[in-house]
Amino acid sequence: MTNLLQKINSPADLRLLSRHQLAPLADELRQYVIDSVSKTGGHLSSNLGTVELTLALHYVFNTPEDRLIWDVGHQTYPHKILTGRRDRMHTLRQWEGISGFPRRDESEYDTFGTAHSSTSISAALGMALAARTKGEDRHAVAIIGDGSMTAGMAFEALNNAGVHEDINLLVVLNDNDMSISPPVGALNRYLARLMSGKFYAAARNVGKSVLPSPVLELAKRFEEHAKGMLVPATMFEEFGFNYIGPIDGHDLESLIPTLQNIRQLKGPQFLHVVTKKGQGYKLAEADPVLYHGPGKFNPAEGIKPSTSAKQTYTQVFGQWLCDMAASDQKLVGITPAMREGSGMVEFEKQFPKRYYDVGIAEQHAVTFAAGLACEGLKPVVAIYSTFLQRAYDQLIHDVALQNLDVTFALDRAGLVGADGATHAGNYDIAYLRCIPNMVVMAASDENECRQMLTTGYNYPGPAAIRYPRGAGIGVKPETELSSLIIGKGEVRREGNKIAILAFGSMLQASLQAADVLDATVANMRFIKPLDVELLKTLADSHDVLVTVEEGCKMGGAGSAVAEALAEAGICKPLLILGLPDKFIDHGDPALLLSQCGLDSNGIVQAIRERFKLSATATPAQAA
Ligand SMILES: Cc1ncc(C[n+]2csc(CCOP(=O)(O)OP(=O)(O)O)c2C)c(N)n1
Ligand SMILES: CC(=O)[C@@H](O)[C@H](O)COP(=O)(O)O
Ligand SMILES: [Mg+2]
Structure with a gap:
């Protein structure tokens, strides 16, 4: 790390820098992002595209008092680095490490948890209106990408926001002409027309000099009037926003004065910035899709094709x-x-x-x-x-x-x-x-x-x-297109006293556990309709039943089994294994499964504990 970045432990430090120091800082920050993501894996292209925008926002706005709400939040690594988490970037997306998305419990600068897209404008509007209600003079800024802008929810929020003329709300549209893959739809075409300048372009009443407020208001009204006569208003103006842009989102000399001026305007503001996904790392610029969310890689060599012999479920589907x-x-x-x-x-x-x-x-x-x-x-x-x-x-x-x-x-x-x-x-x-x-x-x-x-x-x-994320177990799919009988499971292992009813991805761990316990294992296949005949047979011929699923226990497949047993008037000890009633953090999937007791050891242990079996005893002996 070079000189500037290591001195920045919060945005307050950033604001002590002079404007001419920001461009070299941006270079350091970009390099830091590349280095860390190459070691941890994570979202790369989007973060490289938001380096200057992040610097400019924290430089101009009084964060965390002013609220930044990052849509999706997959572009917040520069934000995390600038807000006191630089030294934790090596833990990104790992168990007990920092999250790949903003989280309110991680930092006061993460004002709203995101990861599913298109929520930022709604949340920012809520915060802006709350500030008005409480008489607090602060800003709410939503930063949303062109891809995320396509969701209905973003438009529901614009529609709602545009009527509140006296709020401190800024929407920054980060337009890199990309979603994960190339963007689709009419909105994308519209943004391209805005960018090409054919429709309406130019940094207008802001970005040059700051006029005293009443003069500015007048100028703005005049300009809008004139604009209305000459060219149609942008769609965002029709929604009640003051549209500014498009401006170059990598040019700090244009970003900073524009944001400084916008900060003085009341009412819903809409800033359209143009950025490049992957900016500053040639391989990501050339293939932003490949570098959207890579695993670990060597930055000098770039991402190498996977050599795994196993197919992923995604490939099977494709x-x-x-x-x-x-x-x-x-x-x-x-x-x-x-x-x-x-x-x-x-x-x-x-x-x-x-x-x-x-x-x-x-x-x-x-x-x-x-x-x-x-x-x-x-x-x-x-x-x-x-x-x-x-x-x-x-x-x-x-x-x-x-x-x-x-x-x-x-x-x-x-x-x-x-x-x-x-x-x-x-x-x-x-x-x-x-x-x-x-x-x-x-x-x-x-x-x-x-x-x-x-x-x-x-x-x-x-x-x-x-079907789960990632590789399967190594079974080669047949070439035929054959169907299963709906509602029929199969017995995969005959055992004694204990019947494990496995659902989907939990079959392998259940089979391994069954080898230890000499249990029967059924591959249930269908959650609905449930194979009630098989269930009754297993209940008849075993002392205890155990269900295992990689899904929430509450209301899941185990619950379906419990309901079916109750319906049939069968009273049988039943252990339901699945994901607990809590949100499970990021981390290695195998580790997470084992922490939830959903590996073979966990299944064995849970069965032994529930039915009070010693390492050698059978359930019947225990009863
Ligand atoms: C509701 C929802 N659907 C899909 C996704 C998956 N997703 C994450 S980022 C992304 C593309 C977002 O594009 P954009 O907002 O333009 O950001 P960029 O990746 O270009 O930085 C998608 C589809 C998501 N996070 N949330
Ligand atoms: C941010 C987002 O929603 C996507 O980029 C997501 O992280 C992709 O996940 P996969 O890697 O499982 O496709
Ligand atoms: Mg985009």
Whole structure:
């Protein structure tokens, strides 16, 4: 580290620097980000793009008194480094280390927890109105990317904010012309027109000199009037914001005076800055998609292709999608802005007319699928478990209630690791199984994942297939497109007295635990409909039942088993193992699973404790 950055332990230190020191500081900060992310993994391209913007915001605004709310928050590493966490960057996204996203419990500078996109304007408006209500003179600044701006929620907030003329609210649109992958949709085209200057451009009443307030107001009104006559107002002005920009988001000489001037204006302000994803690291500039969220890498060499022999579940899905699309013209694939993460790159290449990236718009994605299904097409919505939470009403009201034929490929089900609690897919079993008409499956290996996708696809109603992040167990999927019998599980190991009912990703750990305990193991496959016949048989022939799932215990698959037993009037000792009723932080997935007791040792231990077994005793002896 060179001279300047090591002296910055808070934004107050930053504000002691002269303006000409900021550009060299930006270089140091950028290098620090590259060095740390290359050692820990994390979000890189977006952070390289926000170095100058972060410096300028902390330089001009009186943080933490003034509130910065970072949308998604995957671009907050420069912010973390400047706000006293420089020396903890080596712990980023690791167990007991700092989070990859802003967290209120991590720093007073993290004024709002984010990670799911498009919440920043709503939160900032809430803070701005709270300041007004409490008579506090401070600013709320939402920093939102062009990709995140596409979500309905961002527009709901603009719509609400624009009528409050006397609030200290600034929305900074960080426009790098990228989402994770290239941006989509009409808003992107509109922003491109704004940037190209054809529509309306130029730094206007701010960014030059600061006029005394009443004069400025007059000038502003005059300008708006004149502008209204000459060119149409920008969309953001129609929403009630004062639109400023576009300006170069890497040029501190333009950013700082512009922000200083905006800070003196009352009412909703909208600053459009243009940045480059990956700025300052050539490899990331050339391929911002690859460097969006890399693992560890050598900065001199860049990211090397994976050499893992095992396929990821995402790859299994991607291959299945192409195969099924080749065999059925009716298939259409939908992603809400997660083409790479959901394994749809190849599908887009092979079937461009049947591929829809709808932007960050999960609610729309689901209702859009419902519309397609009404007309006889067969939509497959590829979506992370955590992001489907956004579209819960659409799932119930638009899809399930009408029993429409939509297949949900639910990636990242269960713990995801480094992204932590915000991205963990812990709730889908509980939130899906209570919806009438739904079929819900959990894959225990790669081939079963493929079979379940086919099963869900062939089922003429709504079906969800959940599978975890990362590599499978090394099973090569068959080439056929074969279905499973809906609602049927299978016994994978015959044992004595203890029956373990494993759901999805927990099958392997359950089999290992069963070897220690000589237990029976059933691969239940279906959460809904549950294989009640198999359950009754296992209850008849065993002393105790144990369910294991990588999902929240409350309302999950174990609860489904308990309900089915009660319904059948079967009274049998039942142990439900799953994720506890608390948010689980970031960390290595295997470590997190073991802390939750969901590895083979944990399962053995929990069974022994619950049924009071010694290391050698059987449940019957204990009873
Ligand atoms: C609700 C939701 N859907 C999807 C995502 C996944 N996601 C994270 S960042 C991102 C792209 C955001 O684009 P933008 O706001 O322009 O920021 P940039 O990556 O360009 O810096 C997406 C789709 C998310 N975090 N939240
Ligand atoms: C910030 C965000 O939401 C995404 O970038 C997410 O971190 C991607 O997760 P995966 O790495 O599991 O695709
Ligand atoms: Mg962007």
